[in-house]
Amino acid sequence: MLDDPQKPLVRVRDLKMHFPIHAGLLRRRVGEVKAVDGVNFDVIEGETLGLVGESGCGKSTCGRAVLRLYNITGGEIEIDGREIGNTPQSQLRDMRPTMQMVFQDPQASLNPRMTVEAIIKEPLDEHTTLNEAEKRDKVAELMDAVGLNRKFAKRYPHAFSGGQRQRIGIARALALNPKFIVCDEPIAALDVSIQAQVVNLLEDLQEKFGLTYLFISHDLSMVRHIATRVAVMYLGKIVELAERETLFAKPLHPYTEALLSAVPEPDPSLAAAVERIILQGDVPSPSNPPQGCNFCTRCPKVMDICKIDEPEYREVKPGQFTACHLYNETPTATSE
């Protein structure tokens, strides 16, 4: 992993984000939710790393933790050559322009009392020394870049549709010429026909400005479209990470297999051929994960060792990482 030919822009090692649970009269700490529990990955400059998983698996927390929107429990984060994992928030300010975020709900992430112009201009006010006229020009430029009519600069967010609001959010994220953008479910709140518009826009902007994305989504088909490499999370851990085509064609981890097979196929002639793996039961609570492998309670290929030892996350095939006992040295009954 360390001798990648391309230069990683983001390096995350053993990232942990635990949230305390307080209970009782004295609000004593009784446990913790291990939302992200030891995650390793790189994001290579110019690529899109897709981060997929079901709700509650920790993918959003992971994205926010990477940008240090939380004070992390442990681990290292390096963005653009600078270690930010343990830097105090006050010293992170000058790093903020490099790393930006696009949020899921454009309704909630835009201030309803600010005009579009004010929203997009705010980061410029905070981080640049441009004068008012220059800022206005820059805002107009950004609105052009994301396909918003610049005549609407004085309007408020409520006057825009969902897809347009998401464009405002993207323009704001672009304002400071960032290198790295975390897109946290940017299309989940949009209709199918609008989703495609936003995804195409993100791709265009990536090409134009040389952006690097961490694209968080639960929509596997959209991730297959946009991502260069894909990481699959389950219960706070990455279970598999591989090149897009490899992951979708030859997944290694049983969870990835099940997840892919569960995606409904819109083509009925193909749908009949899909071999469905229906997982039993629900995801265990992240405050009380099972012993051994986190997936052992639902895994169709579970072995005895899975309930005792946690599998190591390692590179099983070139560029394909997984954490599963099926692929450990001791050749066991692998049923591929």
Add this chain to the structure above:
Amino acid sequence: MPDGGAALDVQGLKTVFRTRGGEVHAVNDVSFDLKPGELLGVVGESGSGKSVTMMSLLGLLPSPPAEIRAGKVMFEGKNLLEVDPETLRSVRGGKIGFVFQDPMTSLNPVFTVGYQISEPLIKHMGMNKKQAMARSKELLELVGIPDADQRLMDYPHQFSGGMRQRVMIAIALACDPKVLIADEPTTALDVTIQAQILELMKELRDKLGMAVIWITHDLGVIAGIADRVLVMYGGQIVEHAPVRELFGNPKHPYTSALLKTIPTIRGERAKRLTIIEGQPPLMTAAPTSCPFRDRCDRAMPVCAQKNPPRIEVGNGHDAACFLEDPLEVANAG
């Protein structure tokens, strides 16, 4: 269409909301029928009128602002839009079951699950508490909830999302409905849980022989579960076809465009997603032209002059598009 065999027959339904900003014509002249034992899928984007149509059938919309302007909903020889509230109440939750999108907000958090499943049994089937509880237990087992005995005494917050949706299905099935209307029942769920619920629905439909209307915006779900499909856009049915026919041979430009915009995880990966330019219509007036005209790349002059009727294009397949009318195509040259 109105043959005696249909489980539910809807004709010319029109629903309008009166708001401060004027009227919103949410459902415009919607007609369809539902055959016994079939699974009818209804697809459309948000605001296309799919949920409002179903809510209108059962008188679930608050009036005002909603107003049902026209239409007939025939169920067991009665027009549900004209019956007295008492009869309608006995149909709802009795012979017609309803599953809503969000299982958390549609279950009452202060009553046990057992109580909530028993309620329709006591109201509609005249059971006593004990019988109702026994039946509730059977229902929970039917929808695949383990330890049904104990779980009856639990409250909704003690169930996970998928389990709650199973409880909702159990409630909807309680009185052996002839028709089950499921409004985006899996949208709030994760894919692996969605797969469980879809399997369960198919199984239950075969076992109980009821007719199901399944509303969703997910074409993938429709492909896997439906027999026939209605595609809605701008408050109208724009295409209606058997499922294979719809996906293999879509006739309405909206349907074809919609099928092209969704990426798949199997098969060829498109370099670039096809998009449908523009926005859905506002529906502030009764449509006088085709609602999809502004976004359609094959629009003709006639599309701006009148609203296309549903034109039969094949066996059980119709599309509301002038492109299917040889006369109009010839006129356009």
